[in-house]
Amino acid sequence: MMRYHPLTILYRIYQFVKNNLIIALLLFVIKRDSDFWLFEYGRYAFLVIVVWRLIYIVWSWFYETYEWEERTFYLKEGIFTKNTSSIPFSKIQNVTRQTTIFHKVFRLTSITFETAMDGVDDAITFEVVSKKHADFLLKLVEVQTTEPDETNLKENQEGTELDGSESDVENPDPKIKQDNESKVVHFTPTKRDLWKASFLSFSYLAFIPLLGGLFDEIQSFLPEEKELDGLLDQFLASKWLILLLVVVGVAIAVAIGVTRTMIRYGKYEISSNNTHIFINRGVLNESYFSIEKQKVQGLEITQSFLKRIVGLAEVKLVSSVNPNSEQSAVDVNSLYPFLPMNQAHELIQQLLPGYHVESGMKRLPRKSLWIKLLRPSWFWLLATGALFYFKPRVFGLESAWWIISVILFVWIYINRILDYVHTQYLVTNDQLQWRRGGLTSRLFITKRQKVIEMSISQSFVQKKFHVASLSTVNRSSPIHVEGIEDVPVEFATSFHNWYLERHDEVQYHHIP
Amino acid sequence: MNDSVLENKLSPRAQKAWLISEVIGIVIGFIVLAVLFWLDFHFAWPVWIGWILIALTAYTVLDAVWSLIKPKYLYESWRYQVDEEYIQLSYGILKKEWVTVPIAKVQSISTRQGPILRIYQLREIKVETMGSSHAIPALDEQVAIQLKDTLAEYAKLKEVDE
Structure with a gap:
């Protein structure tokens, strides 16, 4: 029987205060004088809730315990309704360790073990824990998950033998697996990567509206001009000011962008050993993430329009990690959002030797382009209908509605043409790989055994063009659905047959 | 196709x-x-x-x-097939769908019968997986019950990596 660290109480109070600060400000500062019933009674209700929460946070701590036995965590909680849950270590999909500023102050950390069970409460979170104990828990879980894995490993080896090209070096021997010290660091960003990243992250574009606001502020300090002078004259008169503002604004924006990027992606390390992938990141809020290679369900390489120009890409792991876990400013599934393309491929090969980024993907036939262009865009029709009805004025332009409609139309069709250009597909041995997308393109790679469902669909029009759409489902939370549209029927059929050969890799065991 | x-x-x-x-x-x-x-x-x-x-x-x-x-x-469009490894369904009039689900990924199987189906002695089989659910609507009662048992037997097989 173990209790959580006492500072958990403080941490929860801190979280509670953080989450409710805005409401408190609204009730007691901004709308202080309002006697609207919602605010009037809201204040009392809020106070009651705060008091109750504080009592509850302290009280419930005494009822929360955890223990482990035989490779299983047993958790107990609840003051009124007792709740017991048991989570076997083998169900743990990945581990996240986060050290926020709060934790730093007390030299503590937090650790979350995420599982892929179907329950609601499927993660074990130690919100506050000493670093030593976190290490201990990590070891406890890691060492012991390795044993039942041997069967998995065999399965993997069998699966990879099909490729032939699998190097023996990468094939882990179950005997040396316990040796977790043999971590290899695969990637740390260089100064140059970081500069590129900060210019790309474009977070400082958010500054532009602020700039506009600032300009409005300053305008009132400008010498009053005759009102009849009109907007343009005023604009020209303060030209120097605009210039100055733009320069200062851009400078501030760049500075903010760079600092943000440095803080988020500055300290970054991707490493792995035979069984796990580890990601360490963050300067202020440190986080550590580990996932078992076996539990990676697929890979995604995403390239936005800008990233394509500079040749960078983001690599994401498809797994059952909860993507919106609290406090994490960075997407947990992402390996690194600004990887040079060739390095991305290398990294994938090193981290997940079972996966290959193959070249020689097939492109869609020309008829697929026609069908993509012919398909009516319901979104555009609806938007144009709405625009026609409301005829909103933008920048004082009366004809704005059809200009917007035309821009939207062009935008949609550029995306469709690009989607045609980008769409490529390839199926090799036990791996499927396809790419699609308009301005942002995505390459998706997964293994046949990791696809838990597939479907083909063919609309009436597609039938005439002799094409079909494919979709696959991978495990994730929620499930990860991938699809590719307007592929030739021959490919769809062969893909289906390929999927029916799943038993080549999959090993079964019988549930009594 | x-x-x-x-x-x-x-x-x-x-x-x-x-x-x-x-x-x-x-x-x-x-x-x-x-x-x-x-x-x-x-x-x-x-x-x-x-x-x-x-x-x-x-x-x-x-x-x-x-x-x-x-x-x-x-x-006319509805077809299904069940073997030891897969459940396959195909249906649709204007838009055709072919769905393939490995049986090892099936999490629950149930049959259902509403009042109209009861009149005609029919049953629906519902198959749920991790993230989706599929139904084979309107089977003969006998066929449905048998199929449910077969499916349940096949579904005992699970894949190792779960």
């Missing part, structure tokens, strides 16, 4: 069962419309509501016609 015709069809009585439920749906739809028209007349609602109601009626009539011919074609 015609080279992969699956083995089994639904019970032919499915057409009648579907037709009845469609007819019930149509009748309810028209009753609702009639009530709306009466309300419109009685409370003298704005003119544009009248137009919307007329549009709705036109749509309902078209939909009703479609509903009456749909069961036949839907029945």
Whole structure:
């Protein structure tokens, strides 16, 4: 029987205060004088809730315990309704360790073990824990998950033998697996990567509206001009000011962008050993993430329009990690959002030797382009209908509605043409790989055994063009659905047959 | 895509069962419309509501016609096949769907029977996986129960990496 660290109480109070600060400000500062019933009674209700929460946070701590036995965590909680849950270590999909500023102050950390069970409460979170104990828990879980894995490993080896090209070096021997010290660091960003990243992250574009606001502020300090002078004259008169503002604004924006990027992606390390992938990141809020290679369900390489120009890409792991876990400013599934393309491929090969980024993907036939262009865009029709009805004025332009409609139309069709250009597909041995997308393109790679469902669909029009759409489902939370549209029927059929050969890799065991 | 015709069809009585439920749906739809028209007349609602109601009626009539011919074609389009490894379904009139689910990924199997299906002694089989659920509608009761047992037997096999 173990209790959580006492500072958990403080941490929860801190979280509670953080989450409710805005409401408190609204009730007691901004709308202080309002006697609207919602605010009037809201204040009392809020106070009651705060008091109750504080009592509850302290009280419930005494009822929360955890223990482990035989490779299983047993958790107990609840003051009124007792709740017991048991989570076997083998169900743990990945581990996240986060050290926020709060934790730093007390030299503590937090650790979350995420599982892929179907329950609601499927993660074990130690919100506050000493670093030593976190290490201990990590070891406890890691060492012991390795044993039942041997069967998995065999399965993997069998699966990879099909490729032939699998190097023996990468094939882990179950005997040396316990040796977790043999971590290899695969990637740390260089100064140059970081500069590129900060210019790309474009977070400082958010500054532009602020700039506009600032300009409005300053305008009132400008010498009053005759009102009849009109907007343009005023604009020209303060030209120097605009210039100055733009320069200062851009400078501030760049500075903010760079600092943000440095803080988020500055300290970054991707490493792995035979069984796990580890990601360490963050300067202020440190986080550590580990996932078992076996539990990676697929890979995604995403390239936005800008990233394509500079040749960078983001690599994401498809797994059952909860993507919106609290406090994490960075997407947990992402390996690194600004990887040079060739390095991305290398990294994938090193981290997940079972996966290959193959070249020689097939492109869609020309008829697929026609069908993509012919398909009516319901979104555009609806938007144009709405625009026609409301005829909103933008920048004082009366004809704005059809200009917007035309821009939207062009935008949609550029995306469709690009989607045609980008769409490529390839199926090799036990791996499927396809790419699609308009301005942002995505390459998706997964293994046949990791696809838990597939479907083909063919609309009436597609039938005439002799094409079909494919979709696959991978495990994730929620499930990860991938699809590719307007592929030739021959490919769809062969893909289906390929999927029916799943038993080549999959090993079964019988549930009594 | 015609080279992969699956083995089994639904019970032919499915057409009648579907037709009845469609007819019930149509009748309810028209009753609702009639009530709306009466309300419109009685409370003298704005003119544009009248137009919307007329549009709705036109749509309902078209939909009703479609509903009456749909069961036949839907029945014709429905095929399923179950073996030790996969459940395969294919269906759809204007848009065809072929779904393939490995049985090892199935998490629950159940049969269901509503009042209309009961009249025709039919059952629906529902198969749920991690993230989706599929149904084989309208099978003969005997066939459905047998299929459920077969599926349950096959589904005991799980894949190692779970």
